[in-house]
Amino acid sequence: MTLQNDKIKMALAKGRVADKTIDRLKEIGYIFPDYSKESRKLIFTDTTGSLEFFLVKSPDVGTYVEKGAADIGIVGRDVLLEHPANVYELLNLKIGQCRMCVAGFKDTQIRYNQKLTVGTKYPHIAKHYFTQIDQPVDLITINGSVELGPILGLCDCIVDIVESGNTLRENGLVVLRSILDISSRLIVNHVSLKTKREQIDPIVEKFKELAF
Amino acid sequence: MLTTYTIEGFENIQYQGFQALSKIERSLTRLYSRYGYHQVATPTFETYDNFVQNGAIPANELFKFISRKGQVLALKPDATLSVARMAAINHHDPNEIIKLFYQTNIYRHFSSPGDVKKEMTQMGVEFFGDNSPECDGEIIEMAIKSLKANGVADVQVDLGHVGFINYLLDELTMSQDERARLFELIENKNLGDIQEFLSTHQYDPKISKIILELPMLYGDPADVFARMTKLCVNQNMQEVVKHLSALYEHLKSVGLAQYVTFDLGFTSSMNYYTDLIFKVYAGNWGAPIIDGGRYNKLSQQFGIDRPACGFAVNLLSLMDYLEEHDLIHVENPPHAVLLYRAGDKARTFETANALRSQGNIAEVFTINSLPSAMIERLAGQRLYQDAEFYVFSHGEVLKWQDQDLVPADRILSIALEPEQE
Numbered sequence: 001m002t003l004q005n006d007k008i009k010m011a012l013a014k015g016r017v018a019d020k021t022i023d024r025l026k027e028i029g030y031i032f033p034d035y036s037k038e039s040r041k042l043i044f045t046d047t048t049g050s051l052e053f054f055l056v057k058s059p060d061v062g063t064y065v066e067k068g069a070a071d072i073g074i075v076g077r078d079v080l081l082e083h084p085a086n087v088y089e090l091l092n093l094k095i096g097q098c099r100m101c102v103a104g105f106k107d108t109q110i111r112y113n114q115k116l117t118v119g120t121k122y123p124h125i126a127k128h129y130f131t132q133i134d135q136p137v138d139l140i141t142i143n144g145s146v147e148l149g150p151i152l153g154l155c156d157c158i159v160d161i162v163e164s165g166n167t168l169r170e171n172g173l174v175v176l177r178s179i180l181d182i183s184s185r186l187i188v189n190h191v192s193l194k195t196k197r198e199q200i201d202p203i204v205e206k207f208k209e210l211a212f
Numbered sequence: 213m214l215t216t217y218t219i220e221g222f223e224n225i226q227y228q229g230f231q232a233l234s235k236i237e238r239s240l241t242r243l244y245s246r247y248g249y250h251q252v253a254t255p256t257f258e259t260y261d262n263f264v265q266n267g268a269i270p271a272n273e274l275f276k277f278i279s280r281k282g283q284v285l286a287l288k289p290d291a292t293l294s295v296a297r298m299a300a301i302n303h304h305d306p307n308e309i310i311k312l313f314y315q316t317n318i319y320r321h322f323s324s325p326g327d328v329k330k331e332m333t334q335m336g337v338e339f340f341g342d343n344s345p346e347c348d349g350e351i352i353e354m355a356i357k358s359l360k361a362n363g364v365a366d367v368q369v370d371l372g373h374v375g376f377i378n379y380l381l382d383e384l385t386m387s388q389d390e391r392a393r394l395f396e397l398i399e400n401k402n403l404g405d406i407q408e409f410l411s412t413h414q415y416d417p418k419i420s421k422i423i424l425e426l427p428m429l430y431g432d433p434a435d436v437f438a439r440m441t442k443l444c445v446n447q448n449m450q451e452v453v454k455h456l457s458a459l460y461e462h463l464k465s466v467g468l469a470q471y472v473t474f475d476l477g478f479t480s481s482m483n484y485y486t487d488l489i490f491k492v493y494a495g496n497w498g499a500p501i502i503d504g505g506r507y508n509k510l511s512q513q514f515g516i517d518r519p520a521c522g523f524a525v526n527l528l529s530l531m532d533y534l535e536e537h538d539l540i541h542v543e544n545p546p547h548a549v550l551l552y553r554a555g556d557k558a559r560t561f562e563t564a565n566a567l568r569s570q571g572n573i574a575e576v577f578t579i580n581s582l583p584s585a586m587i588e589r590l591a592g593q594r595l596y597q598d599a600e601f602y603v604f605s606h607g608e609v610l611k612w613q614d615q616d617l618v619p620a621d622r623i624l625s626i627a628l629e630p631e632q633e
Binding site for chain 1 (some may be wrong): 368430
């Protein structure tokens with residue numbers, strides 16, 4: 001079982017987080033010469049040949065890491081909560097920080113004796129939250145532009161990620177409740193953490209220095 | 213719509229899968245029998261109280277039924293408890309050595325946003341009446357061999373101990389919920405959130421510091437034991453280090469040390485475990501295929517105080533792993549299909565039986581339309597892809613070859629004698 005010479009494979013969630021992560025990787029000494037945002041390539045290897053990353057849709061990151069197709073991955077906490085995976089959630093990277101919130105019109109009341117209709121991309125997180133506070137709700141899963149929901153009268157409020165709050169403001173909505181803080185996590189495969197320790201530990205250490 | 217017949221969380225096992233599954237079962241049965249274990253079976257139903265009383269499994273994860281006597285029953289959610297009860301009923305001497313194994317389905321109503329199987333097929337072993345490191349060693353040895361015997365090359369065992377964390381947390385005052393939350397974070401090695409959790413609670417800073425070490429307490433055994441020794445704050449924790457060192461020494465002397473790493477940063481959702489716990493991984497798969505551990509208190513519940521250790525193999529996930537890595541080679545015996553006209557019935561049946569007695573598959577059909585049309589229809593079907601076709605007609609035997617019927621002188625391995633006139 002000599003995996004010593006193997007590259008470390010990393011799965012990154014496409015989008016904002018990937019861009020920030022690649023900048024971070026550059027800071028800690030991993031250069032990917034053939035990577036650019038416009039590139040159509042799927043897999044990139046760094047100049048030392050020890051780290052390789054590929055971009056996948058965010059809900060898939062956990063799956064790739066759990067099944068061992070990737071050794072480590074970087075993905076938002078919201079995604080891990082919505083699509084749980086059997087992985088180690090080793091580090092809070094403190095990038096892509098934002099909050100999961102209940103948002104709606106200013107005068108919307110969240111009252112336990114009144115059923116709310118809630119639109120969201122995160123039905124699992126929303127359900128968990130409203131069960132915890134004993135709020136009866138009807139959940140509607142919407143896949144994008146969730147802010148439209150209350151405006152068009154589809155739902156009373158929404159559960160979504162809020163970063164700056166600009167999108168909400170521009171659409172006349174406000175944060176009603178804050179559910180939890182979100183940031184990117186470094187996740188590691190259960191087996192790789194132990195069998196490829198020599199290669200994974202230094203990467204984790206370098207990320208840790210940046211995170212704390 | 214066919215989908216109306218599919219129940220979420222339950223699945224059919226197709227014939228190819230079933231062959232693979234029974235091959236795995238056969239190899240495990242052979243393995244466990246050779247270690248002196250005896251196969252047993254327990255009922256599909258259990259009394260609901262059995263599981264709820266000791267809090268082994270959350271009540272909402274059970275499939276419940278009411279018997280005609282008004283008793284609440286549950287579909288068996290776990291095998292160990294049933295086997296421990298069976299051992300208690302049949303063997304009254306607490307020091308008796310009892311080695312049992314089983315193959316069973318278990319049912320759990322998991323709540324998860326993803327697709328989760330609610331019916332799982334398990335095969336497992338339980339060793340009652342021994343509390344030595346050698347007994348733990350035998351269980352771990354068999355767990356490793358369970359995967360090796362099925363062709364898994366890379367086997368990785370994580371050994372832990374439920375005591376170490378619990379004895380540490382006993383030093384703190386915390387609610388069950390807080391403890392569960394902290395366990396979850398430690399198990400995920402979620403250092404960032406553990407720090408946050410600890411900073412929002414007023415715990416003894418000395419203990420908090422040790423808690424932060426737990427997730428990283430894994431790796432090279434000598435190193436882990438050294439670090440553990442430094443972290444002990446009470447006698448119980450020191451006992452754990454001693455126990456695990458003894459187990460490691462045993463594994464080293466029987467040549468299994470290379471498969472195991474120690475990890476004190478995980479617990480088990482099955483709360484009957486009292487000492488050693490372990491998970492066995494195949495290749496790089498992040499979900500363990502085998503779960504096990506020592507449960508020295510469970511039998512007390514059935515009136516007999518006896519130590520025990522065991523594990524269960526998740527057969528369907530082992531099967532998935534083997535399939536994905538092309539490790540299942542099911543060899544099908546040669547397959548002959550014999551078509552006959554009424555006048556050739558006796559000879560056809562005789563030939564079919566001769567083929568079967570030599571280990572071949574033989575099927576017979578009576579000819580009710582044009583033989584070549586019948587063969588073409590059958591040959592196009594999934595279950596007849598590997599078959600050879602023969603026609604018994606008017607004393608002649610013809611073989612279907614290159615879309616045509618040609619005279620045959622043998623059927624599979626059997627040579628045909630010319631028909632005597």
